[in-house]
Amino acid sequence: MEQLAGKTAVITGAASGIGLAMARRFGAEGMNLVVADIEPAPLAEAVQALEAKGYPVESFDIDVRELAQIQALAAAANERFGNVHLLCNNAGVGAGGAVAGVDDMERWRWTIDINLWGVIYGCKTFLPAMIEHGEGAHIVNTASMAGHYASAFMGAYNVSKFGVVALSETMSREMQVAGANVGVSVLCPAFVQTGIADSARNLPAELYEEPTEESTAMKQIIDALVAGGIQADVVAAAVCDAVINDDFWILTHEDAKPAITGRANDIVTNVNPLPNFGF
Numbered sequence: 001m002e003q004l005a006g007k008t009a010v011i012t013g014a015a016s017g018i019g020l021a022m023a024r025r026f027g028a029e030g031m032n033l034v035v036a037d038i039e040p041a042p043l044a045e046a047v048q049a050l051e052a053k054g055y056p057v058e059s060f061d062i063d064v065r066e067l068a069q070i071q072a073l074a075a076a077a078n079e080r081f082g083n084v085h086l087l088c089n090n091a092g093v094g095a096g097g098a099v100a101g102v103d104d105m106e107r108w109r110w111t112i113d114i115n116l117w118g119v120i121y122g123c124k125t126f127l128p129a130m131i132e133h134g135e136g137a138h139i140v141n142t143a144s145m146a147g148h149y150a151s152a153f154m155g156a157y158n159v160s161k162f163g164v165v166a167l168s169e170t171m172s173r174e175m176q177v178a179g180a181n182v183g184v185s186v187l188c189p190a191f192v193q194t195g196i197a198d199s200a201r202n203l204p205a206e207l208y209e210e211p212t213e214e215s216t217a218m219k220q221i222i223d224a225l226v227a228g229g230i231q232a233d234v235v236a237a238a239v240c241d242a243v244i245n246d247d248f249w250i251l252t253h254e255d256a257k258p259a260i261t262g263r264a265n266d267i268v269t270n271v272n273p274l275p276n277f278g279f
């Protein structure tokens with residue numbers, strides 16, 4: 001999609017981090033913005049900041065786990081701006097999920113419902129109209145390097161992100177088979193300085209657990225990795241380039257690429273997974 005100005009972008013998880021950076025970037029490109037998030041106060045702040053720059057903005061409170069809410073988001077976007085041209089299925093949470101540990105299975109469900117089902121719902125809801133209007137459209141799904149390399153203690157997250165990569169790859173091939181004017185990209189960053197390490201802020205009250213020594217130690221490790229990550233604006237710039245150039249893979253971390261090639265090589269040479277953190 002070479003021309004962005006005057007077109008309409010819908011971004012989930014837009015109140016913070018990568019989603020907010022994408023909203024800033026696509027606003028600067030002259031797009032109409034529909035920003036959606038589960039956190040009303042940060043979303044209102046984001047809208048204020050985006051409007052202050054003169055960007056046309058519609059906001060929508062949403063829980064991406066609910067299909068009906070995604071359908072309502074699509075209706076609201078259509079009503080305000082007409083056809084949608086860019087969808088960024090970006091809302092996500094960074095809860096871990098040891099397979100061997102005592103993690104509650106409902107926490108696994110919460111992570112997979114947001115990170116994977118939220119993206120499936122977004123694609124299934126917006127795609128038919130994008131194909132139909134034929135003006136040119138693009139979907140960006142936020143996965144992660146965790147969609148390519150499954151490190152220990154991150155089971156639910158890894159499963160959700162491998163799923164997003166598979167969904168996106170399937171959709172990209174289908175759009176070509178159909179000859180549809182819809183591009184697809186999958187965003188696969190390693191660590192980015194955002195609020196991801198504090199994802200538990202959105203955990204439903206019934207899933208809250210008192211921190212343990214083990215969970216606190218794990219959180220400290222993740223905090224440090226996220227703090228050492230790249231800036232969200234750099235990620236948003238890479239997303240924007242991929243949309244304009246119709247690039248499928250968005251790999252923002254050069255130094256993480258060996259994790260992908262190394263894993264592929266391990267698979268075809270029958271090397272067992274190592275216990276290390278891979279990227």
Ligand SMILES: NC(=O)c1ccc[n+]([C@@H]2O[C@H](COP(=O)([O-])OP(=O)(O)OC[C@H]3O[C@@H](n4cnc5c(N)ncnc54)[C@H](O)[C@@H]3O)[C@@H](O)[C@H]2O)c1
Nearest residue numbers: 013015016017018038063064091092144191192194195196
């Ligand atoms: N930060 C990283 O290091 C990193 C690395 C790889 C991938 N990602 C992915 O990037 C995406 C954005 O995360 P971020 O890093 O900007 O974190 P973030 O916490 O700063 O932003 C995530 C946003 O999603 C929203 N959200 C959470 N649950 C929601 C729900 N059920 N419905 C609607 N909105 C919801 C949050 O309120 C928040 O505004 C996620 O999919 C995440 O998995 C992040």
